[in-house]
Amino acid sequence: MSHLLVLNAGSSSLKFAVFDRALAEICRGAISAMGSAPRFQLETADDQSEKHAFSGASLSMDDALAYVLKRLADRFPNLRIAAIGHRIVHGGVEFTKPAVLTSQTLAKLRELEPLAPLHQPYNLAIVAEAQKHFPDAVQIGCFDTAFHANRPKLQKLYGLPRALIDEGMISYGFHGLSFQFISGQLRKRFGCEAGGKVIVLHLGSGSSLCAMQNGHSLATTMGFSPLDGPVMATRCGTIDPGILLHLMLRKGMQPQAVEDLLYRKSGLAGLSGTSGDMQSLLADTSDDAQETLDYFVLSVSRQIGALAASMGGVDHLVFTAGIGENSAPVRARLANAAGWLGLELNEAANDSGAVDIADKNSRIGCLVLKTNEELAMAEGMATLLEQ
Structure with a gap:
């Protein structure tokens, strides 16, 4: 039997997963903190796990991929990789499946690198290396x-000249792969209407929200x-463009420095002055940390309001991704802020990690659903290979 390998390369991590052709998961894992203290983790479908800390201070992406492939070959000698799927953040106008x-195709995708500098270059760089290891895949x-x-076209427009x-x-x-997976989960739960008017909150180091109607x-x-959107770990989120003009025209910042500021030195880390990690901020009792948390809740809540207006109402809120799935305190604060929508939280259910965390008297539903971008990718790969 042949298999599908899924790779998700970031600036400091490499996530992977292997599926058989029936889309049953064989294993998944990651090498994280590649630029500081690299760590390897592997989890198999039969609940076995493997962890390893590297002795060096950093690990290149090529070396990380080579290590992952060696561990997979050692652990699963019968793997036959027929196709390798790569998460690519920006597909532009042309690539919609x-x-x-x-x-x-790669040449066209490289032209989009300036639009997603934290992701696109790394997404694409690993493709050539994967081809070396699996030339026939x-x-x-x-x-x-x-x-x-x-x-709708109207939702894509900005107030810019038509040219x-x-x-x-x-x-x-x-975050379309995550939203796509959650849409499928909603269809399984609610049928073809997928819960009606739903706002999905993908909250992690990068955060975005999606208003879905019938999935x-x-x-x-x-x-x-x-x-754009809510404030993130190191990204600024929605900001007045006049600030950017001021930084460049009045303070003399070069465009590359502004890019670095907005992508890597702002967000929760910039505002708190300490960390962009949500768990660290929740444990920090300083005024700056608490104000940063308040601003995170406010920035997400503003987006909930805008998306609710775009749909003319809300039937369900769905939390997903690292913060959304794992931080009960953040979910509680956001649910309280969304009380104007008729949401009432079941605090015990929220604290216990339940899927349905809305109170029985709540006028709208509230769910916590685990996302699975790797499976969403494997499903798309399987569809393409069958054509």
Whole structure:
């Protein structure tokens, strides 16, 4: 039997998963903190695990991939990799479904690197290395922007000259693989209507929200780039463009320095002055940390209000991703802020990690659903390979 390998390369991590052709998961894992204290973790479908800390201070992406592939070969000698799926953050206007990564396709995707500098270069760099290890495997790109491609045109526009809109300066939206998976889970739970009018909160180091109607993306908070929306770990979120003009025209900052500021030195880390990690901030009793948490709740709540308006109401809120799935205190604060929508939280259910955390008297539903971007990618790969 042949298998599907899924790779998700970031600036400091490499996540992976292996599936058989029936889409049963064989294993998953990651190498994290590659730039400081690299750690390897592997979990198998039969609940076995493996962990390893590297002795060096850093690990290159090529070396990380080589290590992952060696561990997979040692642990699963009968693996036959037929296709490798790559999470690619930005697919632009053209790539709205999984695609075989030819040299022409990769050239087009490299042109989008400035729009997602924290992700796109790393997503693409690993493709060539994967081809070296598996020259006969099909390399497939799975795009985070694809789920949002069929939103109403009005939802994609900015108040810019039409010529710039026609050049592709529109809202694309991101985290589409996560939202796609959650949409499928909602269909399994509620049928074809997928819960009706739903706002899904993908909250992690990068955060975005998606308004779904009957399981389809109607509006989302990230736009032309992954900077927009609520404040994130190191990204600023929604900001007055006048600030950027001021930084460049009045303070003399170069464009590259502004880019570095907005993507890597802002957000929760910049505002708190200490950390962009949510758990660290929750444990920090300083005034700056508490104000940063308050601003996070406010920034997410503003987006909930905007998305509710775009749909004319809300039937369910869904929490997912690292913070959404694992931080009961953050869920509680956001649910309390969404009380105007008629949401009442079942605190005991929220604290216990239940799926349904709405109180029985709540006028709207509230769920915590685990996302699985790797399975969403494998499903897209399987569909493409069957064509």
